[in-house]
Amino acid sequence: MIRTRFAPSPTGFLHVGGLRTALYAYLVAKQNNGKFILRVEDTDQKRSVEGAIPAILESLNWADIAPDEGVVEFENNDVIEKGEYGPYLQSKRLKIYEQHANILLEKGFAYYCFCTAERLEECRAKQSAANRPMGYDGHCREMDVAEIKKNLTAGAPYTVRLKMPKTGMTEFNDLIKGKVSFKNELVDDQVLLKTDGFPTYHLAVVVDDHLMAITHVIRGDEWLPSTPKHIYLYECFGWEKPMFAHLPLLLNANKSKLSKRQGDVAVGDYVKKGYLPEALINFVAFLGWNPGDDREIFSLAELAKEFSLEKVNKSGAVFNLEKLDWYNKYYLRQLSNEQVAELALPFFGNKIKDLRLKIEDFANVIGLEKERVTTLAELPGAVNFIFELPDYPAEMLVFKKSTTEEAKKVLGELLVWLEKIDLKDKNDLEKQVIQWIKDNGYTNGAVLWPLRVALSGQDKSPGPFEIAVVLDKDEVLRRIQVALAKV
């Protein structure tokens, strides 16, 4: 059974890069009928941020890639865990890490290190100044048993370090990068257990991924250089290794690692801006992956069917908002007026309630602009002319090369005529207007320009029939009168 996990540290909101990592892990699990697990890596108390766990969960839920197992919900200020392999919060697993560190110590794969932070600092400074490779100098690596005992009984603070072999190579086959190899002697003796008894990432991931029966470790590229440490750890414990897949990074326009400084990076930012989950997911999935043909539109289910890690690109991808906009417009157009209205409601604040507008009527209003905007957040502004006619200049009523006289004439005729007919059905109205144009000796629809502006007060807007049908008949006539007075 395939088991994948997403393992964020609760240091803030879910990053779009994290969303993609989570998505890929989710897809790999789903397409094999496996499980997608959420584990929280909160082993650094200093960096933990309150509210981060619910925020991450909320983003995952919004994107419809909620975990099957692990930390699945957050209620009453506490996490709700689900699954056989818990706890899924690393801060609740301290004992487990300590036991495993001890195993390593006993077997001689790790050692106590009593070096102070200051000594390490100095050491690094010297290496840096001498332009030498940085890393632990092995000061405590071969300390004799008596001295270790002495330090321990004296209560000296210590860390536990991995005793990396000084010879050989560590090779592994990354599902995305292919064969990768490192010289062991260049791999640092990583701290596994900190002085406060908490594990570092390196010990915790390996122990947890094994104990939680994770089959595919899917994570960001930034972990590639520390993977040999993890591989070695698996070997020390005599455990079967999972498959590794290191995803290329998401980049800023200038190709640097995607950062907050250069735009929005939190999933929540895109929710607030009115992007649809289908759009963000589709977009982010295609940053580094494609089905191998020309198709661009993929639902979550379709992605789950066709996605494969082997086809993920090796190089980073620029997070290009224009393409996201295109996806969002596309998905917006696919939804019904009612669906968009429902999604757009929060962006209107109390306005719709205050106006006592019925939801069907609101949906009709939304229908006017849903295919013209790129995000939900633009809807209130786009649709505002329905609720209040903007103050527009009289010249706007005059179409291109025609004259004010002509505009006045058409509006006058239209006013008289519209009073007599029913303005309920758009298609019916359109038919009648076309007939009216012919009957009155006009040659084309351009004569309707003044009408459209009279109703919308805008240079660019939906067509006059669409607007007329949404507005009350009285309001239609009133707006024409206002325009007539202006011109």
Next chain:
RNA sequence: GGUCCCAUCGUCUAACGGUUAGGACGUUGCCCUUUCAAGGCGAAAAUUCGGGUUCGAUUCCCGAUGGGAUCACCA
């Protein structure tokens, strides 16, 4: 600086030795059209550079260059 990874239009990418180097976003021209949007049809736009290997390299090898990641008792 050490180590590792990467390199096709501006951007996301396809082409697993032989293609007029394909698609999408964006840009742009035209059509449709009452404006806008959508849609339709076009255009401009790329193999980082050198060496090999081969009858033939975007593709395989080497080197250079460039970019990125990482070198914490952070993840």
